[in-house]
Amino acid sequence: MSQDKIVGVDILLEFLEVAFNHILFFRKIYPKEIFVKKKIYGITVYVSEHPELNEYLSNVLNAIRELIKEDENSIRAINLTFYNKNKLPIEKFVFDMVKLQAEFMERDPYYLKTEEALKTVCLKLSICDTYLRAIPDNSTFSIEIQTYETAHVTLNENPNCEDFPWIIKDDAVEMINKNLLPLKNIKTDCLNLQLYVIEDIVNKI
Structure with missing residues (x-):
C-alpha cells in the first residue's frame, strides 16, 4: 500500500471514530456524562470515556x-444501526465506501478539502435531532461492516482480530x-x- 493510501486509511479511521462517537452522543442512547469535548477539524466534537464502549469501537476500527x-x-459500507427494544432496526447511518481514494481529483496535498468535508459532516451530525425522530428508550446499537465472504474469512x-467475535448476519431484518x-458526498x-x-x-416509537 502506497504512503498516500496509508495516510488515507488513517484519515478515514480517525473520521469514523469521531463520527461514531458524535452520533452516539447526539442520539442520546448513553448518558452525556460519559462523553468529553474534544477539538478536531476546527470544531468541538464529543468523545466517549466509557471503557467498554471504547473497546468495542477500537475493535471495529x-x-x-x-x-x-x-x-x-x-x-x-459501514453502518451504525440503532435497534428498538424489539430488536428491530429503526435508524441506520451509512458510510458507503465508494472508493478509498477518488481518482482524477485536484490534488489536496495538505488535506484541507478533506478536513473541510469531514467538518461539514460532523456539523450535520450535531444537528441530527432536528431532522430525525428521537431514538426510543431501551434502544441498542451495533456497527456492521458490509463486506464479502472472502473478506470475512480473512478477518477470522x-x-x-482474533479476540473479537464477528457474526455473519445472513438473516438481517431490513x-x-x-x-x-442524504448527509454528504465526500469526494x-x-x-x-x-x-x-x-x-x-413506523417502528421508531
Missing part, C-alpha cells in the same frame, strides 16, 4: 484497518418504512464516501 490492508476494496484468520436522508483526493441516514418512521 481495527477490523476495518485490517480489511483495507488486505484489500482496499473489501468493504462495501487474522491474529490481530427496515420496511424507509425514509432516506476529495483522499476519500470517496457517500454518507446518508435511513430511518424507519
